[in-house]
Amino acid sequence: MPPPLTLYDNYTRSLRAFAPLKADEVRLYTCGPTVYDYQHIGNFRTFLFEDLLKRVLEWNGYPVRHVMNITDVGHLTSDADTGEDKMEKGARRTGKSAWEISRLYTDAFLDDMKRLNLQPPTLLCRATDHIKEQVEFIADIEKNGYTYRTSDGVYFDTSKQPNYGHLARLDKAGLEAGKRVEQGEKKHATDFALWKFSPPGEKRQMEWDSPWGVGFPGWHIECSAMAQKYLGDYFDIHCGGEDHIPIHHTNEIAQTEARVGTRLANFWMHGYFLLANDAKMAKSAGEFLRLQSLIDRGYDALAYRYLCLTAHYRTQLNFTWDALDAAATALERMRNGVFALGAAGKADARYLERFTAEINDDLNLPRALALGWEVLRGDLSAAAKKATLIAFDRVFGLALAEWQPKQEVIPETVNALAAARAAARQAKQWAEADRLRAELHAAGWEVEDRPDGYTLKRR
Numbered sequence: 001m002p003p004p005l006t007l008y009d010n011y012t013r014s015l016r017a018f019a020p021l022k023a024d025e026v027r028l029y030t031c032g033p034t035v036y037d038y039q040h041i042g043n044f045r046t047f048l049f050e051d052l053l054k055r056v057l058e059w060n061g062y063p064v065r066h067v068m069n070i071t072d073v074g075h076l077t078s079d080a081d082t083g084e085d086k087m088e089k090g091a092r093r094t095g096k097s098a099w100e101i102s103r104l105y106t107d108a109f110l111d112d113m114k115r116l117n118l119q120p121p122t123l124l125c126r127a128t129d130h131i132k133e134q135v136e137f138i139a140d141i142e143k144n145g146y147t148y149r150t151s152d153g154v155y156f157d158t159s160k161q162p163n164y165g166h167l168a169r170l171d172k173a174g175l176e177a178g179k180r181v182e183q184g185e186k187k188h189a190t191d192f193a194l195w196k197f198s199p200p201g202e203k204r205q206m207e208w209d210s211p212w213g214v215g216f217p218g219w220h221i222e223c224s225a226m227a228q229k230y231l232g233d234y235f236d237i238h239c240g241g242e243d244h245i246p247i248h249h250t251n252e253i254a255q256t257e258a259r260v261g262t263r264l265a266n267f268w269m270h271g272y273f274l275l276a277n278d279a280k281m282a283k284s285a286g287e288f289l290r291l292q293s294l295i296d297r298g299y300d301a302l303a304y305r306y307l308c309l310t311a312h313y314r315t316q317l318n319f320t321w322d323a324l325d326a327a328a329t330a331l332e333r334m335r336n337g338v339f340a341l342g343a344a345g346k347a348d349a350r351y352l353e354r355f356t357a358e359i360n361d362d363l364n365l366p367r368a369l370a371l372g373w374e375v376l377r378g379d380l381s382a383a384a385k386k387a388t389l390i391a392f393d394r395v396f397g398l399a400l401a402e403w404q405p406k407q408e409v410i411p412e413t414v415n416a417l418a419a420a421r422a423a424a425r426q427a428k429q430w431a432e433a434d435r436l437r438a439e440l441h442a443a444g445w446e447v448e449d450r451p452d453g454y455t456l457k458r459r
């Protein structure tokens with residue numbers, strides 16, 4: 001019997017055996033992209049971790065109901081609820097409307113998801129399509145006595161919850177002591193916006209009526225409202241990047257506890273950051289690598305997926321081109337190796353069990369990947385190796401079964417030059433043959449003569 005699935009829960013700060021709350025499915029919510037710009041490869045490290053989690057759950061026989069949101073309003077440039085809405089700022093940057101950039105960057109996100117072999121969520125929901133649910137949510141917690149108003153919005157009073165900040169083990173007293181002037185009329189440093197009013201005299205592109213005045217929802221309320229609507233008051237797993245622990249997820253929990261008394265999810269799991277030059281890779285820093293930036297440099301998108309498999313999701317990973325090179329080379333070798341095995345037979349039960357043990361140990365993909373290499377290099381029959389590796393790939397997602405070595409496509413012009421050279425040789429026009437060989441050379445091709453003709457190779 002393989003060991004049961006164990007996952008690290010940040011709420012309890014412990015490894016816990018996983019069992020679904022409902023027998024028939026696992027309910028999973030993952031915080032989606034803020035669509036004011038392209039997602040960078042750091043964001044995709046988190047989405048990759050979530051994809052792997054889903055695949056591991058499925059490997060264990062649990063159907064997964066996965067809900068992901070699209071943040072298309074309310075995420076301000078500062079997590080402290082000051083600054084501008086990222087969407088309105090992005091609209092100004094691009095000269096398009098906030099609605100247009102939402103569509104544009106959502107589509108780009110979905111394309112990149114496909115290129116990375118990320119399985120689509122069961123349901124993708126936009127914050128702007130759920131304003132009614134968010135207003136109802138705020139009205140409920142207002143009724144329960146957790147809110148207050150200032151001149152710029154409706155805020156959550158975190159002093160009303162003795163266990164506020166448990167997820168992040170927040171030092172509330174320390175934060176309160178160090179509070180800064182820019183917190184405006186907020187009563188406590190950790191209080192956060194539920195509804196922000198449109199600035200006086202300014203017409204925002206995205207604004208709605210509410211019982212409190214025209215404005216827009218705060219960033220955290222969208223996830224609480226949509227998660228609860230589609231997955232219920234208490235579901236299995238909630239995920240995001242590690243940056244969500246102290247603010248976004250802390251506040252999602254606070255709101256949901258204030259409304260229904262649950263902490264929203266049984267497990268809180270977080271993907272650790274991708275760093276660039278040992279510093280945080282952030283969209284707001286203005287410089288970041290997109291998946292397309294890697295493809296433009298000639299990398300296969302799945303080489304990035306492979307790179308992410310080599311690091312455990314609870315460790316930070318520093319991105320370097322050398323590391324990506326090594327991942328691309330390893331992927332190429334694995335693909336060639338699997339292809340060369342020929343037809344698949346029956347997967348090896350002992351290896352499948354060992355694989356389950358690795359991935360069930362809090363998604364230890366680096367060790368699972370090493371096991372993949374052990375299978376490829378080991379002494380199972382070729383047919384058993386192939387079937388075993390294709391089974392592993394249900395979790396790896398490296399498209400190992402579909403891959404075929406590239407057939408070199410020789411351009412027409414190159415074929416014509418080579419044919420002309422062969423004809424010149426036959427006619428014993430050696431100077432002309434040499435000239436054509438030089439021309440082929442200049443075009444990047446090498447011609448090798450053989451007894452039965454010739455072959456062309458890239459130089």
Ligand code: AMP
Pocket residue numbers: 031032033034035041042043044045046047071239240241242243244271272273274275280281282
């Ligand atoms: P955003 O579009 O900013 O809402 O972020 C989308 C997801 O990417 C969230 O789950 C973030 O926590 C995550 N994220 C942001 N930056 C990074 C990074 N450098 N490495 C890994 N995940 C990140």
Ligand code: ZN
Pocket residue numbers: 030031032223240248
């Ligand atoms: Zn969220």
